[in-house]
């Protein structure tokens with residue numbers, strides 16, 4: 724079972740920001756910005772690339788709710804999803820990174 728499935732199952736503790744029946748948002752253990760939240764479907768999909776569009780649609784709405792809960796809608800935020808080896812994905816369970824709380828830069832990629 725993957726590490727995020729273990730988080731969903733409660734086997735690994737997490738700092739939950741928001742949750743509903745199908746999605747979970749929790750703080751990243753190694754934050755890259757003042758606010759760094761991971762947003763995942765509770766069901767396992769390896770990455771964005773293999774996730775059904777209707778799940779992404781539902782997830783979009785949940786991401787917007789997370790941004791509201793964090794109070795970053797006005798100040799702004801960045802969403803990132805890494806896909807596969809060249810995308811720098813380390814955990815093979817679809818997740819969106821939500822970065823906020825400070826200016827998070829303008830570049831779309833960095834090495």
Ligand code: 5GP
Nearest residue numbers: 726735737750751752753805811812813814
């Ligand atoms: P990726 O590189 O796959 O896009 O991002 C994986 C993210 O998961 C990383 O930012 C990493 O800090 C985070 N992460 C890995 N293991 C855990 C964990 O056990 N708990 C939490 N909260 N975050 C984790």
Ligand code: ZN
Nearest residue numbers: 725728767816
């Ligand atoms: Zn998983």
